Amino acid sequence: MTLGTARQSGGGRVKKLILRSNLSPGDILMVTAVVRDLHRCYPGQFKIGVRTTCAELWEANPYLSTLSDDDPSVETIECESPLINRSNSAPYHYIHAYIEFLNERLGVRVRPTAFRGDIHLSTLEKSWYSQVHELTGEVTPYWIIAAGGKHDVTIKWWSAERYQKVVDHFRGKILFVQIGGQGNYHPKLRGVIDLRGKTTLRELVRLIYHSEGVLCPVTGPMHLAAATPPKDGSLAPRPCVVIAGGREAAHWEAYSGHQFISTTGTLSCCLAGGCWKGRTVPLGDGDDRDKPGNLCLDVVGGLPRCMDMISAGEVIRRIGRYFEGGALKYLTPRQNRAARRGVGKTRNNDYDNAPLTLPQARLTCERFIQNIPGRPPATDNRGIVICAANASERDGAWLTIKSLRRLGCSLPIELWHLGGGTDYRGFGSLVTPLGVECVDAESVAKKAPSRQLGDRELKAYALVHSRFQQILLLQAGNVPVENPESLFASPQYRETGAIFWPHFRRSSKARVIWRSCGLLRPSGPEFETGQLVVDKARAWDALNLALWFNQQSDFYFPFLGGEHETFRLAFHRFQQSYGFVECPPERLDGAFYQHDFSGRRLFQNRCERPSSLPPEFQPVPAALRGDESRGLLRELRAKSHGPRGALRV
Secondary structure: OOHHHHHHHOOOOOEEEEEEEOOOHHHHHHHHHHHHHHHHHOOOOEEEEEEEOOHHHHOOOOOEOOOOOOOOOEEEEEOOOHHHHHOOOOOOOHHHHHHHHHHHHHOOOOOOOOOOOOOOOOHHHHHOOOHHHHHHOOOOOOEEEOOOEOOOOHHHOOOHHHHHHHHHHOOOOOOEEEOOOOOOEOOOOOOOEEOOOOOOHHHHHHHHHHOOEEEEEOOHHHHHHHHOOOOOOOOOOOOEEEEEEOOOOHHHHOOOOEEEEEOOOOOHHHOOOOOOOOEOOOOOOOOHHHOHHHEOOOEEOOEEHHHHOOOHHHHHHHHHHHHHOOOOOOOOHHHHHHHHHHHHHOOOOOHHHOOOOHHHHHHHHHHHHHOOOOOOOOOOOEEEEEEOOOHHHHHHHHHHHHHHHHOOOOOOEEEEEOOOOHHHHHHHHHHHHHOEEEEEHHHHOOOOOOOOOOOOOHHHHHHHHOOOOEEEEEEOOEEEOOOHHHHHHOHHHHHHOEEEEEOOOOOOOHHHHHHHOOOOOOOOOOEEEEEEEEEOOOOHHHHHHHHHHHHOHHHHHHHHOOOHHHHHHHHHHOOOOOEEOOOOOEEEOOEEEEEOOOOOEEEEEEOOOHHHOOOOOOOOOOOOOHHHHHHHHHHHHHOEEOOOOEEOO
16 A cells, blocks of 8 residues: 555545553553654654553653544554564564554554654753752763563563672762662662662653663663663664563564673573563462463573573673773763762662562562571570550550469560650569560660561561560460460470460451462461460571561551461461461450360450459459459559659659
8 A cells, every 4th residue: 555545545634543552661662653653654644642551751742632532533542562473583673563553453554764762852851950960969970770670570580689790890980870660679789879769750761861871671761761862962872781581582672772682592492582481480469470381481590591691791791892882981080979979868768668569579578588597596495475565555464464473474574565765664663573574676676677566566576586485475465364384385385386376357368468478378267366385496487477577567467457367377388387276266254265275264365454344254263353453453553653654663
C-alpha cells in the first residue's frame, strides 16, 4: 500500500486514534517511538491520544492531541507486540514491535525514523538544576546506576557485590547516583549519591537528561538512556553499559553506542537467542512466573549462570572504554570534592526501611536467613522473661511476679518494657528484692536496633536479647496456677527445646504468607504467645527469624493477625521441632486457661482488668481471686504517688 492509498482509506479526513497500554515504562517508551514515527511518515493524517500507565513519559510531547474516549470518530487500540514472539530469529529491534503491529492494524507503512524512544523536555525543564547539582552545590558529572530491578523478572538482576566493586574501582573518578523505585529490589551501595525512592518518573527523566552515562541491566533506564536527548543537543548517544546476560537476544534490545554485555549463544539454555525466563526462584506471590516453566534452569550462587558469567572486571572495562576513547573525562579534584558532599548528604536514605511488599518478601526473608548470626553456646542459664510494654501493663506484671514467688518459683526474672522513665525506675526498685531486673528495650535497641519495636513486637525482641538462654516467656497479667519451673523438666522440652500453646483463632489471611515462605500452612490452631518456653541455643535460627518477621510487622501482621503466627512460621521454616500442648485454651468466668501436657490448668490469663473482677472470682483453687488481686494492687498503689503513678521506694 502506498501513502496515497492510506490517505484515501481515511476518506481524506484526519484519523483519530487513542493508543492504550498498561505495561511498564520501558514498554511505553517503545509506544512513544511509534507515535513519533506515525506522525513523521504520515504528517497531518493522524491525531493521537494515549492512555498509558506512565503519563510522565508523554509530558511536552508535540505529537499528542486531546481526544475524548466518548467521541464516536475515535478508534481505541490496545497496543500489542506480537513481534516479540519472533525476537530470537527475526532481524528486528524492540523499537519495531509496535510499529509492525500498527502497520498491520491500520494498513500503513510506518518505518522507524530514529533508533530510540521519544522523550521530550520543555525549555523550562532543561533550565532547572539537576537533583545532583542541588546536592553537590555545582555542576558535577555523574552516572546513573540501577543495581537491581522489579520482582516480576528477577532473572535480570546482577550481583550487588559486583556492582559495589565497580563503584569502588571508580571512586574519585566517577560519581555514581543510585536510583530505584519504591518496593523494588535495589540494595544499598556505598560511596554513591543515594536517590533510591526519591525520584518520580519525570524526575528520573530529568536526572538522566543531566547524566553522562547509565549502568543498569535490561530495564527502563536503559531505554531512557537512549530516548532522552543529550544535554548538549548533539546526536551522539548517551553512554550506557548494560549487564544483559542471556535472557533476551542482543539485537532485540541493544542500542547504538551502548556497551551491551550479552552472553546469549554461550550456554545451552540460550544458544539460539534469549531464554525469556522470568525468575531464578519462585517468590510465592501468585504470579505465573513462579511456574516451573518460567524459572531459570541454571542458577549459580543465586544468579542465573548467564549473569554469573559477567564479572565486575568486564563491566569496569566497558565503562572505562568511554574514558579511554576520549568520549568522557574523569572527575577533576574539585568535582570529586563536590561529589563527596553529595554522597554525604544522602547517606541516611530510609529506602531500606520501607514496608515489604508480597513480591519482595520471600527473597528479602531468604537474604536475612543467610546472615543470621552464629548460635550462642549451650548453657543451663534459665530465667523468666515478662513483657509489660508500658506502664499501663505494670499492674499485670506485678500480679504475675507476686504469683510466681507465691508458688515457690525461684527463677530470676527480667521484666521487659518500652521506655517509661521514672515509672519503671521506681517499679524496678520495688521488684528488685523479688529477683526481678527491669530491662528497657528502647535502651537495648540503641545497640541492637529494631525496625519496628512496639508492644506486640516486644516478645520476640526480648527472647533474642535476654541474658537468659532457657526462657519461660510470660505476657504481663498471665498468672501461673502451678509453679511453671517443671516445664523445663518435661520430656517434650528436653526432646525439642521449645513448648508452645494453642490459640483460640486461626487467621484466614495467613495462607498467603505461608506460601510466600515456600511452605504449606499446617492444619491445627495457631500459637498463642501469652506463654512459651524455648532454649535459644537449640532454636536460635527460628527465634531470629521470628524476630525478623516482627521487625517487618507492618507487612506481616495484617496477614497473620499479630505476632502469634510468626513463631510457628519461623519454626516450620527451619523444620525446628517443638512440643505442643494439645489441650485447647479454656474460657471460664472472665479468664482463659492454658494447660500442661497432662491437661491440668497451668496459666490463668484474665480477659478483664484485675480491678473489675468480683470478690468471689476464683475459678481454680490456686488462682488469684478478685479480692486477692485487688489486695496486691492496693499494695502496689500504696507505694505509688503522683499523676502517673510514679512509685515511692
